[in-house]
Amino acid sequence: MSSTATYTVAGMTCDHCAASVREEVGEIAGVTGVDVELSSGRLQVTGEAAISDEAVRAAVEEAGYQLTGDAASS
Numbered sequence: 001m002s003s004t005a006t007y008t009v010a011g012m013t014c015d016h017c018a019a020s021v022r023e024e025v026g027e028i029a030g031v032t033g034v035d036v037e038l039s040s041g042r043l044q045v046t047g048e049a050a051i052s053d054e055a056v057r058a059a060v061e062e063a064g065y066q067l068t069g070d071a072a073s074s
Helices: 015-026 053-062
Strands: 003-010 031-037 042-047 066-073
Touching (some): 042 053, 053 066
Antiparallel strands (some): 003 066
16 A cells, blocks of 8 residues: 655755755655645645654755655545
């Protein structure tokens, strides 16, 4: 059963920023898809199972950005 969570990332200003976030989050074990929308800061993470919010937060911070607010899961 797959799981999808949506986050908002603060501080991304260019395609390189979005690519950095996409790359870092994509390295989390179990992640099967990452979609980053630069204009809104939306980050959608799909995984084989629920992905830890803390793992996503750590990956986003490793890329040099911050998550704002809580995740919306589906």
